[in-house]
Amino acid sequence: MLRCEELTQTYRSGGHPLTVLKDITFALEDGSFLAIVGPSGSGKTTLLGLLAGLDLPASGRVWLDGADLTVMTEDERALVRSAKIGFVFQSFQLIPTLTARENVQVPLELRGEPSRSRADELLGQVGLGDRLDHYPAQLSGGEQQRVALARAFSVRPRILFADEPTGNLDARTGRTIIDLILELNEAEGTTLVLVTHDPDIASRARRTIRLSDGRIAEDRTAA
């Protein structure tokens, strides 16, 4: 499903090249649940960005469903994202000018699919059936993240990338969100890649990759 080989990423920082990821290699099976953990600055988010094709590595390759993301143009990767990938972000990233329903509709409309009933259904599933026409600013953080979840699952993605999805939420709301993600994951058979530094959440994943200083320090699969 997802495979990366010798992924290395460097940024220029104050004129000097700074290596944030070094030689990351692993493969992920269909339907699995991977948690990427590690301290701040260990390269978790950078890795997620590269795996999802949001950025290009300095060297190394990423294959999603057998297609090499690193040789594609930005627009080609956009097509891949539209077809196969869902996102959940720490800061929700809802479009402020769109209502909850319209936010969920966006990926569907991008694919030219009928969207309204599917959006309403998904929002009902995440418990927001009565807030369809609310704008993000009118929703609490937990509610916003639930809208983001509904949006992520609207096109039935093959793989879902979640970047600290509970980072901006209190513990209880966070747990509800993780439950929801796993529920949907279960129901749709989606592969899940989740970045977190919450050990509780990581413990629920089947596989955990721990990063330290840009390298894989531990790659553990639960029995």
Next chain:
Amino acid sequence: MNRFVRRMAWRETRGSRRRLLLLTGAVAAGVAALVAVNSFAANLRESVTQQAQTLLGADLSISSRREFTPRVTALLDTLVAPDPARGRAPGRKATVVSFAAMGYVDRTEGVRLVQVAGVEPGYPFYGTIRTDPDGAWSELQEGGRVLVDPSLLTALDAAIGDTLALGESRFVISATVLSQPGNVAVAASFSPRVFIAAADLAATRLLRFGSRVEYEAFLELADPDRATAISEKYRPILRPERAGIRSVEENRSDLTEALTQLSDYLGLVALIALLLGGMGVASAVHVFIRQKLDTIAVLRCLGAGTRQLFAIYLLQALAMGALGSVIGAGLGGALQQVLPLMLADLLPVDVRVRLDPGAVALGIGVGIWVAAVFALLPLLGIRRVSPLVTLRRDVEPLRRRRRDPARLLAALALAGSIGALAVLQAGGLREGAGFAAGTGAAVLLLWLASLGLIRGVRRWFPSRWPYVWRQGLANLYRPANQTVTVVLSLGFGAFLLSTLFLVQHNLLRDLRVWGEGGQPNLGFIDIQPDQREGVLELLRAEGIASPTAVPMIPMRISSVKGEPVVLGLPGGSGAADGGGAADGAANSAEDDRRDDPDADDAPDDPDARPRWAFRHQYRSTYRDTIVDSETVVVGAWWDGPMPDAAGPVDVSLEVDIARELDVTVGDEIVWDVQGLRVASRVANLREVDWARFEPNFFAVFRGGVLDRAPQFFVTLVRVEDPAARGLLQRRAAERYPNVSSLDLSSLQRLLDDILSRVALAVRFMAGFSLATGAVVLVGAIATTRFQRVREAVLLKTLGATRRQVLRVFFAEYAALGLLSAGMAVALSGAAGWVLSRFVFETSYALPWLALAALLGAIVLLTVGIGLGNSLDILRRTPLDVLRSD
């Protein structure tokens, strides 16, 4: 375009519709101006076409500055003669003889220089001359009566039924002429027209030597369609006879051309407003995109492609452009009613106001196009938004390619569009290019000035100033600042207004100078030699100390440097470019080029002026002293009269006319003085200050040779009291009916009036630029509003009072306003100098007080708009904002 793009484009306007509406405002003002001008121009053309025959009053006209020669008379007879062989019925002919003369009314003691027209029965063959009371025109031929322009009754304090004296005859004023087709109302107030029967002319005894008479024969042809063919056929034959010929069609195309020029210039002013609007669009889109970075990044994450993203925001810009254009077109339709009102008296036709569909369509199209093409460059920024922004804030934009074909293309499209619009609106490649270059230069300077300000404030930051001032100035260079946009848009509008103001001021100032400081304010012309002593005696009796009469001798050039000037052919070898000498010489009694029937070449004919220099009827003088308004620039002035009358006489030429004739000191010119050849040698060249009410001359001869040539005299005097001036004019008119007199103060008022009208129309259009500038300013403030609210709140949270926050804003807007206005005034000072010096040839002075007032007004406007739009920011409480964040 897919549904997603359409939907997103619409939904994405939520929360910024007010701001986007300002975009429509920026486009609307420009489109309104454009539609108004273009529709007005279409109306003008249409009116001229519809009224073409009426405007000439005939199918064909033949005119001359002297009595028709036998050849011309013979030709006239042939043209209207019946031709039984070809089955042609006879045509008709009516001659109108016009000249200036003094008219006065005994009862009211009023006196006035009038334009007398002696009309033969039949004229006009087309159209009617409306009179009050009605039908008086047909009774004119019964004789003994005169029809007058209404302005004459006012000027003379006379009424219908009064007796008007013209020369040695007396006429009963039987009616006023309400409208005479083809006549410009303002010209009538210059010297009011009076009409008498041609049969009454001789008795006035006004047609004497020296009188400037125009003879114009109007023809109604049996076959009107042949008019232009006849005109073209006979023009070369008539030219040596010193007669000009015009058909309805030629008259129409000349008129159309002249009027098109007027509307072209107004159109360019309108175009500037539109381009400023475009600039507003560009800056708003730029800021808008900056604020949409997150949304764009999210959409990218969700799989939206660059094209789709680009399409979403381009569609928004287009929609705003379209909305603005439609609103603008509506506004323009309303404004169009105003333009003819302002210009009515200057136009020879009754303009029928009708919204021209072509002008509306063009205006809307151009408006949308301008919005799109100006939005392109900032929209290209979308391509550089990385989807990674969703994960981390500090992501660098995607790399910009070195040679980015899309950017290049967008820049080319923008430059090309501006050029094309300029050419389209200026009605010519050269004019369009000149306009584009001039606009470009002004924009470039303003742009550099604003960059300079940003850099300068940064570099020499006044770190010792009070906090609020420092904060306000720092706003000028903060990220996403609007300094450049505001300075460009406001500055350009102000620049236009200020330039117009300066030019008008300097033109009028020259007029004012005439009447001041002991300069002459009353002129007597056409004094015959036998009347000279009498007139001078009359002046002395009125208490004028030692008045002098200047002789004038009409003459033409016969040959230059041995090369004969052939009439009917373009005169002269290699005549230089027409760097006009006497545009300011409206005072000069010899400046008769404008209605010289010989010079009926197309007005834009580049050869026309040199030809004019060769064919012009000069009115020259002779004297042995140089006057105040003259400076010898080449050669030396002579000493006393010619010692020997046998050789060529010394002549002094005005320097520009010498250039047009391509002669210099030592060259020979032979003059035709009333049939007598007089050889002359150019002794020196003079610069002449035409802008003075003095008898100035292109050619001044050394005394001793021309003294006995047929001549008449001119005298200029100063009489302070207006009543005394009137009395003197009347005495002179009674005693010497052929002597015309001109009161300078009335002339001044008239020129003032004409200039004001033209300037009003231009200023009205320029006002749109300033309006657009204001809209762009409001837009600029609105686009940075988000940032401002946060800042203001932050300041307040940290303990700033509302007063302090307000002063921060005040400092920023005051600096912006000062820079825009300062640059605008400085630039206009330069532009005004160039125009005054090289185009209008007037002297130049800066009205400091008025400029300071203008500067203050623009600063006030900027600060007013700025603070007015910031007030509600102050009302927001800190918690309000922090919570919604």
